[in-house]
Amino acid sequence: MHATVVRAQSPTSARPGDDAIVTRDGTIEGFVGGQCVKESVRTAALAALEDGEPVLLRVLPNDSVSFPETPGAQLTINPCLSGGALEIFLEPHLPSAVVEVVGDTPVADAVAMFAEGVGFAVGRSLPGRPPESAIAVIVSSHGDDEPESIRAALDAGVGYIGLVASRTRGEAMLEAMDLSESELARIHTPVGLDIGAKTAAEIGLSIVADIVRARHAGAAPAMLRDETASQPKTAVDPVCGMSVTVLADTPRLSIGGVETWFCSSGCRDRYAAQVG
Numbered sequence: 001m002h003a004t005v006v007r008a009q010s011p012t013s014a015r016p017g018d019d020a021i022v023t024r025d026g027t028i029e030g031f032v033g034g035q036c037v038k039e040s041v042r043t044a045a046l047a048a049l050e051d052g053e054p055v056l057l058r059v060l061p062n063d064s065v066s067f068p069e070t071p072g073a074q075l076t077i078n079p080c081l082s083g084g085a086l087e088i089f090l091e092p093h094l095p096s097a098v099v100e101v102v103g104d105t106p107v108a109d110a111v112a113m114f115a116e117g118v119g120f121a122v123g124r125s126l127p128g129r130p131p132e133s134a135i136a137v138i139v140s141s142h143g144d145d146e147p148e149s150i151r152a153a154l155d156a157g158v159g160y161i162g163l164v165a166s167r168t169r170g171e172a173m174l175e176a177m178d179l180s181e182s183e184l185a186r187i188h189t190p191v192g193l194d195i196g197a198k199t200a201a202e203i204g205l206s207i208v209a210d211i212v213r214a215r216h217a218g219a220a221p222a223m224l225r226d227e228t229a230s231q232p233k234t235a236v237d238p239v240c241g242m243s244v245t246v247l248a249d250t251p252r253l254s255i256g257g258v259e260t261w262f263c264s265s266g267c268r269d270r271y272a273a274q275v276g
Contacts, residue, residue, distance in 0.1 A: 001022040001045040001048060001049050001090055001091070001092050001093065002019065002020075002090075003020045003021075003028075003030070003032050003045060003057075003088050003089070003090050004017070004088065004091070005017065005018040005019065005032050005033070005086060005088050006056075006087045006088065006089050007085075007086065007087040008086050008087075009085045009086070012033060012034075012037070012085070012086055013033060014031065014032055014033040014034075014037065014086060018030070018031050018032055018033075019031075019032065020032045020041070022041065022045035022049075022090075024046070024049060025247075026042055026046060026232040026245045026247050027247070028041070032088055033059070033086060033088075035264040036240075036242070036263050036264055037059055037088075039242060039243075039244050039245065039263045039264075040057065040242070041088055041090070042244075042245045043234065043243050043244070043245055044057045044090060045090050046232070046245065048092055049092055049094070052092050052094055053092070054089065054090060055089075055090040056087060056088075056089055057086075057087070057089075057090055058086070058088075059085065059086040060086075061085065095121075096119060096121040097119075097121065097135045097215070098120065098122070098123050098131070098132070098133055098135060099111070099112075099115040099121070099122055099123070099135065099136045099137075099138065099211060100122075100124070100125065100126055100134040100136070100137040100153070100158075101122055101123070101124050101137075101138050101140070102126045102127065102137065102139040102140065102146075102149045103139065103140040103141030103144070103164075105140050105141065105142055105164075107164050107200045107204055108138070108141070108164075109200070110200050110201045110203065110204025110205070111138050111204040111207050112124070112204075113204065114208040115208050115211070117208075118212060120211075126139075126145075126149045126152060126153070127148045127152065131152065131153055131156050131158060132156075134153070134156070135158070135159060135160065135211075136158065136160040136162065137149065137150075137153035137158050137160070137162070138162045138207055139153075139161070139162065139164065140164035146163065146165075146173060147173065147176075147177055150174075150177070150187065151177070154183050154187075158186070159186060160186065160188065160215075161186050161188065162187075162188045162191030162192070162207055162210075162211075163188070163189035163190075163191060164189075164190070164191060164203070164207075165189055165190065166190065167189070170190060171189070174187060174189070188210070192206030192207040192210050193209045193210045194206075195209075232246055232247060233246045234246065235260070235261040237261065237263045237267050238260060238262075238271060239262065239270050239271050240263060240267055244261055244262065244263050246261050251263070251264060251265045251268040252268070253268050253271060
């Protein structure tokens with residue numbers, strides 16, 4: 001995630017053009033403002049990385065209305081901000097999602113071509129080794145290694161698995177595999193949107209269109225994100241009410257075995273004085 005300050009009001013310490021990189025583990029490299037602003041940016045950036053959409057983040061002091069609302073902007077009221085509003089553009093930079101294509105057939109080649117055309121990365125490692133980080137696996141191998149490829153995709157947690165076969169042959173093969181209901185729900189056969197496709201290119205187009213549909217509709221949650229990625233937990237600062245991302249360097253206080261996290265050392269010290 002690339003965060004860039006596009007507007008800043010005095011006395012904030014950030015200036016237009018200041019920027020930072022936010023990684024999936026919450027690490028921030030660069031400068032977009034002080035500790036409290038950094039926490040607001042971190043929280044918004046991690047959410048934006050989940051849905052892949054850019055965000056214009058407006059960080060305002062508690063009593064500020066300096067930046068009017070605009071469609072597409074996300075507003076954060078920051079009680080700790082010492083003054084000066086900020087606008088920060090958060091732009092996700094995510095690796096291309098992988099579509100694994102099995103088979104050396106005209107339909108397989110068409111799927112690969114259209115998938116690359118809409119921005120997917122295409123892998124063709126199956127059935128030799130499991131698909132790595134694929135959001136979809138399409139099996140178009142005319143009977144060669146079909147059960148093995150489908151089993152590998154299921155075991156890898158792939159959310160969308162398509163088998164290019166007639167309805168009769170596809171159902172018979174899946175029945176012979178003795179799959180669970182949850183596994184069957186991830187397999188599509190015949191695969192592709194019903195657009196009356198006849199040629200290999202038309203079938204490939206219909207398959208890639210259905211992958212795009214399923215991905216954006218959220219029909220297969222495992223397609224939308226890396227389920228193995230470890231997401232930092234969040235906590236609420238009891239002093240200012242800010243949501244903070246819990247990392248190794250997040251200010252914290254342990255009282256009676258209960259840990260509490262804060263947006264800054266200032267809030268932590270005020271809380272310690274209150275409960276001490």
